[in-house]
Amino acid sequence: MIEPKRKQRKILLLVNLFSAVNDNARIIDGRSAAEEIKSSIAIEVSRMKESIGNVPGLAVILVGRGQDSLAYVRNKIMACHEVGFKFSIAELPENCTEEEVCDALSNYNKDASIHGILVQLPLPQHFDAGKILNVLSLEKDVDGFHTLNIGNLAIQGREPLFIPCTAKGCIELLLRSDVEIVGKRAVVIGRSNIVGLPTFLLLQRHHATVSIVHAYSENPEIIAREADILVAAAGVPNLVRGSWLKPGAVVLDVGINPIEDPESEHGYRLIGDVCFKEAVRIASAVTPVPGGVGPMTVAMLLLNTLEAAKRALHFP
Amino acid sequence: MIEPKRKQRKILLLVNLFSAVNDNARIIDGRSAAEEIKSSIAIEVSRMKESIGNVPGLAVILVGRGQDSLAYVRNKIMACHEVGFKFSIAELPENCTEEEVCDALSNYNKDASIHGILVQLPLPQHFDAGKILNVLSLEKDVDGFHTLNIGNLAIQGREPLFIPCTAKGCIELLLRSDVEIVGKRAVVIGRSNIVGLPTFLLLQRHHATVSIVHAYSENPEIIAREADILVAAAGVPNLVRGSWLKPGAVVLDVGINPIEDPESEHGYRLIGDVCFKEAVRIASAVTPVPGGVGPMTVAMLLLNTLEAAKRALHFP
Numbered sequence: 132m133i134e135p136k137r138k139q140r141k142i143l144l145l146v147n148l149f150s151a152v153n154d155n156a157r158i159i160d161g162r163s164a165a166e167e168i169k170s171s172i173a174i175e176v177s178r179m180k181e182s183i184g185n186v187p188g189l190a191v192i193l194v195g196r197g198q199d200s201l202a203y204v205r206n207k208i209m210a211c212h213e214v215g216f217k218f219s220i221a222e223l224p225e226n227c228t229e230e231e232v233c234d235a236l237s238n239y240n241k242d243a244s245i246h247g248i249l250v251q252l253p254l255p256q257h258f259d260a261g262k263i264l265n266v267l268s269l270e271k272d273v274d275g276f277h278t279l280n281i282g283n284l285a286i287q288g289r290e291p292l293f294i295p296c297t298a299k300g301c302i303e304l305l306l307r308s309d310v311e312i313v314g315k316r317a318v319v320i321g322r323s324n325i326v327g328l329p330t331f332l333l334l335q336r337h338h339a340t341v342s343i344v345h346a347y348s349e350n351p352e353i354i355a356r357e358a359d360i361l362v363a364a365a366g367v368p369n370l371v372r373g374s375w376l377k378p379g380a381v382v383l384d385v386g387i388n389p390i391e392d393p394e395s396e397h398g399y400r401l402i403g404d405v406c407f408k409e410a411v412r413i414a415s416a417v418t419p420v421p422g423g424v425g426p427m428t429v430a431m432l433l434l435n436t437l438e439a440a441k442r443a444l445h446f447p
Numbered sequence: 448m449i450e451p452k453r454k455q456r457k458i459l460l461l462v463n464l465f466s467a468v469n470d471n472a473r474i475i476d477g478r479s480a481a482e483e484i485k486s487s488i489a490i491e492v493s494r495m496k497e498s499i500g501n502v503p504g505l506a507v508i509l510v511g512r513g514q515d516s517l518a519y520v521r522n523k524i525m526a527c528h529e530v531g532f533k534f535s536i537a538e539l540p541e542n543c544t545e546e547e548v549c550d551a552l553s554n555y556n557k558d559a560s561i562h563g564i565l566v567q568l569p570l571p572q573h574f575d576a577g578k579i580l581n582v583l584s585l586e587k588d589v590d591g592f593h594t595l596n597i598g599n600l601a602i603q604g605r606e607p608l609f610i611p612c613t614a615k616g617c618i619e620l621l622l623r624s625d626v627e628i629v630g631k632r633a634v635v636i637g638r639s640n641i642v643g644l645p646t647f648l649l650l651q652r653h654h655a656t657v658s659i660v661h662a663y664s665e666n667p668e669i670i671a672r673e674a675d676i677l678v679a680a681a682g683v684p685n686l687v688r689g690s691w692l693k694p695g696a697v698v699l700d701v702g703i704n705p706i707e708d709p710e711s712e713h714g715y716r717l718i719g720d721v722c723f724k725e726a727v728r729i730a731s732a733v734t735p736v737p738g739g740v741g742p743m744t745v746a747m748l749l750l751n752t753l754e755a756a757k758r759a760l761h762f763p
Contacts, residue, residue: 282598
């Protein structure tokens with residue numbers, strides 16, 4: 132037997148619940164944002180070529196032939212081609228020595244036609260990635276993983292030469308989507324050196340109140356639910372369910388996880404760290420996988436390389 | 448008219464409220480912890496002197512004569528004296544040039560009897576602190592503020608040569624008080640390069656789930672109330688009230704704020720960022736001001752200098 136007052140309250144609760152469930156979160160289209168950025172880079176490259184005869188050059192060092200790494204490198208080659216960059220690759224066998232990798236790096240450091248260098252990660256287990264990354268000339272560290280670049284990203288009042296591409300891509304998507312960042316709660320799930328850490332540092336530079344959730348965190352879903360802006364970068368397919376989201380949150384899904392799918396062409400397809408079909412019902416905006424953060428990462432790499440070339444060539 | 452059931456509920460609520468209010472939070476005694484650490488450092492210094500004839504040496508560069516800076520430097524001189532370190536100071540006038548500061552630094556960099564160097568901060572406004580700190584030899588950066596040290600503190604899998612003293616002192620107090628850190632929620636209030644940032648990074652290294660609250664944060668008290676471990680480092684007297692605390696939280700108060708007090712000897716006394724008399728009723732443990740984090744900061748500086756000397760002298 133429900134008293135009238137209680138009945139009214141129950142109805143109100145139901146209304147609130149329904150207003151929280153909105154089936155049409157905005158889909159943040161990273162692919163078209165990346166296309167726009169690449170178009171303006173291509174224009175800059177033409178201008179550079181016409182006025183000083185140079186184009187930006189990107190070099191990749193690839194150790195071994197991991198399937199993921201090969202796919203990522205292919206994307207980068209295509210993107211360089213699209214915008215008119217020079218591209219160079221040093222392919223080394225899985226069993227090469229640290230010295231051989233450092234030699235390849237040193238050659239690119241000296242090569243005036245190369246303005247950006249990146250070492251395709253992950254490196255095989257037996258390598259000291261930190262040592263290798265620090266051989267890389269700071270002025271060509273377009274991935275932004277050099278210790279000095281990370282230090283300068285962390286320290287208030289400093290400017291790193293380069294901001295790591297995925298973090299930069301995430302913020303660029305937020306800014307392009309007119310998402311307010313200042314003072315808002317942001318939660319980054321995952322604390323990798325490549326994505327989680329730099330994304331934390333960059334969100335804080337934009338004055339968000341940021342928390343990092345990781346494998347040791349107790350009650351990750353409760354913390355995630357406090358986020359106005361949620362960045363999922365744990366590498367765990369469908370980790371973030373609808374119940375992890377604050378209604379109206381903006382969700383950036385960095386995960387790119389292959390799962391078996393006999394119906395798709397290659398026997399697998401890519402899904403994110405966020406359960407997309409649940410997220411679109413709760414979030415106000417969400418990035419898809421593929422077609423969200425991924426293409427932006429490549430666009431930011433091109434942007435960093437363009438900046439590096441402009442700095443090296445004193446081209447305004 | 449309260450129905451019996453509701454009455455019962457009300458009583459239960461009151462009981463919960465009272466169990467949350469406990470008037471005897473443990474007072475974390477930073478002074479005695481620091482004394483213990485200094486005693487063991489003094490033993491190490493004697494051992495070093497007897498076996499190789501050297502003692503650790505600390506040098507401070509002091510620009511201008513700010514009252515706070517003078518007081519801090521006096522503390523450091525006294526502490527060095529206590530444990531048997533050599534101490535050297537370069538005093539430069541407020542209106543000196545950046546070059547003069549860098550020259551003083553370079554001299555200490557070359558001086559084999561000096562193993563740790565610190566530049567007393569803050570520097571006068573017209574200085575580029577970052578540029579100056581990076582002149583400092585990485586092996587003598589006992590404050591841990593060099594960009595490479597901060598970068599290596601931020602990046603997982605790396606080991607910085609030195610951890611900034613206040614952050615290190617905070618964690619040391621937690622460990623000595625048997626506070627569980629792994630997986631717990633930690634909130635750092637304040638994001639200074641000197642305290643907030645390194646404390647965040649160090650808590651994360653110990654696998655806490657960390658958030659940073661700062662001047663732009665919306666609803667700081669709500670975020671603070673989520674913390675199992677709260678570090679207050681905003682430099683705002685009595686900012687953190689009892690209502691900002693989760694019952695049973697552990698509270699580290701880094702603030703050292705002078706406030707007028709005609710009844711005390713010098714016309715002022717020092718208070719923290721945390722309203723102590725409210726905190727002791729809600730927290731399970733809390734550091735006092737003075738006598739909490741402050742003495743630990745100095746002890747950690749001595750510890751870093753001892754480590755630097757051992758490394759330089761290859762003394763095990």
